[in-house]
Amino acid sequence: MTGELAKLPDIEPSLVQVTKTDSPKQVPPPSSLVFGHTFTDHMLTVPWQMLEGWGTPKIQPFSNLSLPPSATVFHYAHCLFEGLKAYRDTNGKVTLFRPDMNMKRMNNTAHRVAMPGFNGDAMVELMKQLVRLDKHWIPDQPGYSLYIRPTMIGTQPALGIAPPKEVLLFVICSPVGPYYPQGFKPVALYGTTEYVRAAPGGIGAYKLGANYAAGVAAQKAAAAKGYVQNLWLHGPDHHITEVGTMNAFVVFKQADGTTELVTPPLDGMILPGVTRDSVLTLAKEHAAGHINVPELTNKLVVSERPVTMGEVKEAARKGNLVEFFGTGTAAVISPVDRIGYLGEDVQIPTGPDGMGPVSRPLWKHLTGIQTGAIPHPWAVEV
């Protein structure tokens, strides 16, 4: 935020106005849930105006937004979002997973499109209050959680390309089931060389709506070719950047007997994923001997470095490719068993359970932390 705006009111949780719904919805049976189709009884809204700063936060019944057809968001894509989850453990305790990371990234994203920043801690407080009100929506079954979607849109009712003078920040919540209800199912990727997701100096490192509309064509083209998702490659050397809307990880067997876990560095084209950071952190702490991730090799090397499809293909040919997987909030870890690349398929090993020797222990440890089975400061009690 610029100096003159810094003096205007920030988001203030103590001012929140809570209006509970008169007609609570029936919570649907967990087995009926489809990702992102069911929403809880309440939502959080906080308006912002350029000359007045952040206004009164409201927790109110989930309801339609009424906006003029001239509102910024309908024309110039001033929209950005976050995704995080609340988990309920077997004792009924509800936690959010690393919400500070999401609020930090949301501020960075807003800054990239000249939208207002805000106090992330204040927003976490308000989200906790929203989740407490609707916590009976979190299904009481393993693998289920409440997906929380903070969103910021430009609401200025005038055309003209400029930073929006009016903004709405809102949060909606959706109960979701396990991404792989029948166990892990590795996916086949299509290596996209026809489209790019991001470029240096662009918006690839930000969770802007603009990245997602632009990505659907590549996803659709991959599906038409019989693949589940696309793999974004960049530049003449076909650097691996992201898997659909997930971060990408590759595991190589090295000549010295070590196992290398690789993900592309945050070079301005990669979304700084919270799951990416969590996987990296756990793997690095394990490799350094600070923690023990059960069943994970002790000969682990963790690298944030550029990696090309050529390197992956060559490792597959030589039998040195151990794993390939995506990471993200929705699936946590999504194993890959095949990549269509320049007319042929590169085969990726997967274990009988669909996972591999590095992703399996990391997934177990990370989901253990998320669900409360393994105590960790990343799980923040609501």
Added chain:
Amino acid sequence: MTGELAKLPDIEPSLVQVTKTDSPKQVPPPSSLVFGHTFTDHMLTVPWQMLEGWGTPKIQPFSNLSLPPSATVFHYAHCLFEGLKAYRDTNGKVTLFRPDMNMKRMNNTAHRVAMPGFNGDAMVELMKQLVRLDKHWIPDQPGYSLYIRPTMIGTQPALGIAPPKEVLLFVICSPVGPYYPQGFKPVALYGTTEYVRAAPGGIGAYKLGANYAAGVAAQKAAAAKGYVQNLWLHGPDHHITEVGTMNAFVVFKQADGTTELVTPPLDGMILPGVTRDSVLTLAKEHAAGHINVPELTNKLVVSERPVTMGEVKEAARKGNLVEFFGTGTAAVISPVDRIGYLGEDVQIPTGPDGMGPVSRPLWKHLTGIQTGAIPHPWAVEV
């Protein structure tokens, strides 16, 4: 559109339902108009559903849209638009300028983000009907017009990144004044090397909202450095691509005595502007001797070719730089008098009226066609 969707209903003008407003607004005095802030009494809406195709077109009072907070457009930037103008001549005749071009581009843009295509001629018919109803909003003064904004948004009420299954196409209209009410005022540009607008394989050639949110930061940075707008450069050679949200034109004096009018080619990173195409077409027809654009040199060469900032800078140094201007629907032609580039300013010649020897006659001829003073098939009677 794909084969299976082609069988579903397209937009059908004969089905339009017209609901006139009960409370027409006072038409404001032309001098009070600010671009994009005032809208006419009516709007056009046409809904689409994946399994049902295009629904009933409605001309209805201008009013808010009511959408669930989970609607696609708020999250994944499924929004795209067009901009065209209706002019009223001194006899009261109202014309649209090349509306077929806008509808063709809108279809191309929709296709890029897996949104539905439609019959462009049908939409032109409906827009004519809307403009006829609100034509008293077009100010009866030279330089004024009605800016028409067709917009398409994803309205599916569910999260999940995929082609939206529900869409709304709407059209709103805003009376606008001349872009330069006190005569042409050349602008100073900042040559942006920190951000990119587009990349090969990206979305730069499409009128997607996503390009505009992403561009605001560069515009803001240019303003902070004391420039009016930014100039988008691409690649290590700093190829000229666009001027803010306009197409870019450069004019060089050549050794053989000819004058070269240059604009970058449609290489997938350049928006195919209707004003760009109109300027090119008139200039080419004049150069070929098919038409006479009064006061324009007969020694004109028209080029769609790559042009770098290095070439512009060198031409300025040698005294061979004649002009630099942007083209777009809002300003038609916007002359440039200075470009900040890598720490120094490249000076661009401009005439006493702010224009130059090529842009002035082209602007006169083009606006003559747009306003009806010069009869031409590009002006389509409403």
